Amino acid sequence: MAAEVLAHELRLDLYHIDLSAVVSKYIGETEKNLRRIFDAAEAGGVILLFDEADAIFGKRSEVKDSHDRHANIEVSYLLQRMEAYSGLAILTTNLKNALDTAFMRRIRFIVQFPFPNAAQSAEIWRRVYPAATPTDGLDVNKLARLNVAGGNIRNIALNAAFLAAEASEPVRMCHLRQAARNEYLKLEKPLTEMETQGWI
Template structure:
């Protein structure tokens, strides 16, 4: 979302790099793919966005076999292309410590997004439901924000899931749909939700 805001403010195209299409098991293919990406971006002056960037910008390792050697070559090549590229590149990761220090030296700004507190969680909850969504008046955004400490990405999943549940039952989006979706979202990450967490809206 932040990358979209940057591109929007600058009135530039945003190219999200699909790592599955970039990284190849064949020697030299990854470099070829990276060359094409940066070449196209240079022509269009686009904002490049690398998500889960630690997979591509990871730390170089000690060379113990040919795999390490070629992995380090890919990293070095990427460093070179980053140096040459005149446009804006946005990198996103949850694992900053896994990024090679050589990349960090070339990054002008490191912006950390802290886990949202209850005030921000409430704002996220309210903003996730579009105005046209049939949300019941019983939905208590303050309760949701204070009771459930989940991040924005999880809230987005919950909102979408609760909308499907409500549509399936032919109802407005109610607290029971949201609570059920929260339980499912937390269970996906292995968290157990105590009955006291949701019994108010059982």
């Protein structure tokens, strides 16, 4: 979300890099894919977004076989391209310690986004739906009891909107409760009674 806001404020396009399409099992293909991405980004003046960056910017390993050597070559190539890139690149991760230390030295700014507190969470809930979205009886203070990050709030809100649309109803707390259950299943954590008490 922050990358989208930044791109909007700077009036630049945001290229979300799909790592599954970049990384290849064939030797040299990953580097070719990265070269194409960086060349196009420099020509177009765009922001590059590497989501879950630890997957490609991970620590180099001790070389035990040709796969390790190839992976280390990919990381080294990526280091060179990142250092030479004149544009803005955003790397996101939940595993900062998994990033190669050489990348960390080259990153100009590190911005940490802690979990929002109750007041911040309530504010995110206040703004999550556009004004035209039909809603009924939403209580942002009750929703703010969910112990999730801003991105999860967005997912819950979007899924609740789909559930409401499927039922031809405005978004209600019952839709948000079901969407929260689904999101918590993805997070592999229980949705507690304390978090949803009094929702319905």
